[in-house]
Amino acid sequence: MSLNAARDKPAERLRVGELLANANRRLADGGIETPALDARILLAEALSMEPGQVISCGGEIAAGEAVKAFKAMVDRRLAGEPVHRILGRREFFSRMFHLTPECLIPRPETELLVERVLEDVGPDTSARFADIGCGSGAICVSLLAERPGLAAVATDLSEGALAATRENAKRHGVAERLETVRASYLENVEGPFSFIVSNPPYIATGDLAGLSREVREHDPQLALDGGADGLEAYQAILSCAPQHLEADGRLYLETGHGQHDAIMQLAKELRWGIVSSHLDLSGLERMVVLEKR
Numbered sequence: 001m002s003l004n005a006a007r008d009k010p011a012e013r014l015r016v017g018e019l020l021a022n023a024n025r026r027l028a029d030g031g032i033e034t035p036a037l038d039a040r041i042l043l044a045e046a047l048s049m050e051p052g053q054v055i056s057c058g059g060e061i062a063a064g065e066a067v068k069a070f071k072a073m074v075d076r077r078l079a080g081e082p083v084h085r086i087l088g089r090r091e092f093f094s095r096m097f098h099l100t101p102e103c104l105i106p107r108p109e110t111e112l113l114v115e116r117v118l119e120d121v122g123p124d125t126s127a128r129f130a131d132i133g134c135g136s137g138a139i140c141v142s143l144l145a146e147r148p149g150l151a152a153v154a155t156d157l158s159e160g161a162l163a164a165t166r167e168n169a170k171r172h173g174v175a176e177r178l179e180t181v182r183a184s185y186l187e188n189v190e191g192p193f194s195f196i197v198s199n200p201p202y203i204a205t206g207d208l209a210g211l212s213r214e215v216r217e218h219d220p221q222l223a224l225d226g227g228a229d230g231l232e233a234y235q236a237i238l239s240c241a242p243q244h245l246e247a248d249g250r251l252y253l254e255t256g257h258g259q260h261d262a263i264m265q266l267a268k269e270l271r272w273g274i275v276s277s278h279l280d281l282s283g284l285e286r287m288v289v290l291e292k293r
């Protein structure tokens with residue numbers, strides 16, 4: 001066969017099962033931690049089906065466009081882009097959140113904070129709260145969607161993150177109860193609030209370089225960098241929140257690994273009442289609940 005003949009040959013007819021096996025192999029060789037799962041999710045996206053359906057379609061021939069799209073997605077994954085960044089969405093608290101490059105991919109650990117607030121406020125609450133550093137809106141939109149009596153103000157320094165929050169609020173039917181404000185923490189934001197929630201940036205600047213490539217290169221630095229000791233945002237929030245809270249108002253904070261004691265110390269110095277601390281499913285200190293004194 002001549003080279004030209006090879007060049008002129010029609011597009012390869014690939015079966016779904018072959019595509020999956022090839023991608024699995026490439027991702028495994030490229031050092032990706034969960035190659036089979038990632039390959040299945042990306043192939044499902046390219047074929048516009050649910051990941052669970054991919055296996056049962058193994059013998060079917062994939063359309064050329066889907067093959068091209070899938071290969072491009074696998075290349076991006078091999079270059080270190082996380083699966084959810086490639087998809088542009090992530091599920092959080094059983095709802096799908098649209099992502100932009102300016103917002104953190106919401107993490108499952110953060111669901112703990114949502115659960116704890118929902119328990120505290122009960123089913124029939126009518127209250128106004130603030131979400132500092134809303135990112136995709138995962139926390140505030142979930143709370144608003146779960147409790148129709150709540151209204152909220154969400155702040156972020158990133159206009160792209162605020163746009164994602166607005167888009168997600170619209171998708172989940174809560175936009176009319178949410179105000180988004182570009183602000184540092186709660187600067188120029190009118191309280192008082194019944195409670196304040198925040199999952200602030202908490203990685204010490206010196207630790208950023210040691211994060212996985214997926215996080216370091218694809219989550220926005222503004223969402224990660226917590227200053228020299230990782231505690232800058234906590235210091236700022238613990239200092240400004242009392243002026244924005246009603247009497248006995250609560251502050252729910254996600255905390256980073258190894259930061260719990262330092263945050264408790266700061267909270268005591270700033271005269272907060274300590275309500276509780278909570279571990280995540282891996283047994284790590286993950287959040288604190290404080291009360292205005």
Ligand SMILES: C[S@@+](CC[C@H](N)C(=O)[O-])C[C@H]1O[C@@H](n2cnc3c(N)ncnc32)[C@H](O)[C@@H]1O
Nearest residue numbers: 106133134135156157184185199200201222223
């Ligand atoms: C760790 S991310 C959390 C995002 C989202 N709440 C979540 O849990 O997925 C922190 C967020 O805080 C925002 N941020 C950083 N500094 C801020 C500041 N001074 N004021 C308000 N938001 C800030 C970042 O842009 C980012 O969206």
